[in-house]
Amino acid sequence: MNNNKSSLFVKDGVNYLVPFAAISALFFLWGIAHGMLDTLDKNFQMMLHLEKWESSFIQFSLYGAYFGMAIPAGMFIKKYGYKKGIIFGLSLFASGALIAAGTATFQSFILFLFCLLIIGAGLATLETAANPYTTKLGPPETAERRINFSQSFNGLAWVIGPLIALYIYGNQSHEEGKKMISIILPFAIIGLVVLAIAFIFTRIQLPEITEADELAAHGGHISATSDSSHITDVNDPAYISPKPLWKNSHFTLGFAAQACYVAAQTGVFSYLINFVTDHDMHPRFDVQYAPYFLSLGFLLFMIGRFSGSALMKYFKPYNMLALYALAICVLLPIVSLEFGWVSLISLYGVFFFMSIMFPTIFALAIKSLGKNTKEASSYLVMAVAGGAVFPPLMGAVADNFGMSTGFLVPIPLFVFILFYAVEGHKITA
Numbered sequence: 001m002n003n004n005k006s007s008l009f010v011k012d013g014v015n016y017l018v019p020f021a022a023i024s025a026l027f028f029l030w031g032i033a034h035g036m037l038d039t040l041d042k043n044f045q046m047m048l049h050l051e052k053w054e055s056s057f058i059q060f061s062l063y064g065a066y067f068g069m070a071i072p073a074g075m076f077i078k079k080y081g082y083k084k085g086i087i088f089g090l091s092l093f094a095s096g097a098l099i100a101a102g103t104a105t106f107q108s109f110i111l112f113l114f115c116l117l118i119i120g121a122g123l124a125t126l127e128t129a130a131n132p133y134t135t136k137l138g139p140p141e142t143a144e145r146r147i148n149f150s151q152s153f154n155g156l157a158w159v160i161g162p163l164i165a166l167y168i169y170g171n172q173s174h175e176e177g178k179k180m181i182s183i184i185l186p187f188a189i190i191g192l193v194v195l196a197i198a199f200i201f202t203r204i205q206l207p208e209i210t211e212a213d214e215l216a217a218h219g220g221h222i223s224a225t226s227d228s229s230h231i232t233d234v235n236d237p238a239y240i241s242p243k244p245l246w247k248n249s250h251f252t253l254g255f256a257a258q259a260c261y262v263a264a265q266t267g268v269f270s271y272l273i274n275f276v277t278d279h280d281m282h283p284r285f286d287v288q289y290a291p292y293f294l295s296l297g298f299l300l301f302m303i304g305r306f307s308g309s310a311l312m313k314y315f316k317p318y319n320m321l322a323l324y325a326l327a328i329c330v331l332l333p334i335v336s337l338e339f340g341w342v343s344l345i346s347l348y349g350v351f352f353f354m355s356i357m358f359p360t361i362f363a364l365a366i367k368s369l370g371k372n373t374k375e376a377s378s379y380l381v382m383a384v385a386g387g388a389v390f391p392p393l394m395g396a397v398a399d400n401f402g403m404s405t406g407f408l409v410p411i412p413l414f415v416f417i418l419f420y421a422v423e424g425h426k427i428t429a
Contacts, residue, residue, distance in 0.1 A: 008149070009138045016137035019206050023086075024153045028157040030126055031154035032157040032164065036164050037059075044058065060388045061117050063262070065121045066382060070384070073089070081208045082130075082206065083208065087201050087202060089123070089128075094194040095191075096116065096120075096121075096122060099115050099118065100112060101183070104181055104184045112180070128381045144360055144363040152309060154305075234368070239427070241427065245376055250424065250425050254364055255365065255383050258358070258361050258386075259383040260414075260417055261357045261361060263389065264414060267391050267394040268347075268410060270395075271394060272351075275344075275347060305355040305359075317360050318360075321356065322422050325414050325418035333408065334346040336404045343404070347407070362380055
């Protein structure tokens, strides 16, 4: 049990609720993008006559941008601060969406993938700034709860994203060879909205969390210039590791666990629609209704994050992470056995239990890193590139052995996450 009753937003007498709310709005924003794009695999398979592994390059482009952009984004944020990093990320996001809308008439999948690279670069920058920032807007003891709560709005947006994509699926007004015109309106609206939000962020005040702040302990008992290395208890929330970043095993294993998680998550998200429509479990399970099935999965994902954040007030985050990873390892074989509705319900269970993994791994991995927090955050966002390489592999297995067999492929990744939750997250002196 975790009996910590510390406030979520009040630290050293300062209430960070308002900046936390502003940052949480960003989680909602990029959740819309991911929820919509994860729905498009099946649509592009039909629209452009692609194989499953070919359509998975939607994810390859989006998540691959994280690999190339995370470190530059971290350097930018370290030099200019969280606020300017957020504005820069929003600007890239808007640019990619508007270019996609403006070039859709060319009917080019390659050009669309290039736009996704720009969008992905913007999202990578936003995540590099926002994820660690939420952990700093309050006491360190409640960092995992805070990032899970903020990420819950990301889950809410994932419910809405597929419904936006429903416009693209359901638009039958364009003749063969001109179907990509249906992406113009949603991408144009998203681009303009993101630009407006970027402008708003130029006008609002956000507290900048400096390295001195990250070295400070509760109540300012350790000054910005003092050496915190005299705190030797690694279980003390004020402990700051004196070791170089990559010498911290809880971070290095966290980096690997995050790459495993995003890889597995992206595969599951991308192929739920294929699983439902390929198995013809009901005559109404047509691809036209596919976004509804994905939205239901994301609804469970969102419920998992909100409930998980609440439960972390009473249970240790790493214990919950272990339990949820174990549950997924049990459910995925059931999915692969083609038990009809039982397999589908099990797949929706996977959505629920994946919910807390990204924010919890993130918070555990950056714990006690002090001045290395921003750099560590860059690498953890880079780990999102796992979502670029895994869907083509899962798609290739599905093309050759069936979609059900494809859902066995993520199991080793969740086994590693289980190890991280049980052992790998522990901070060593």
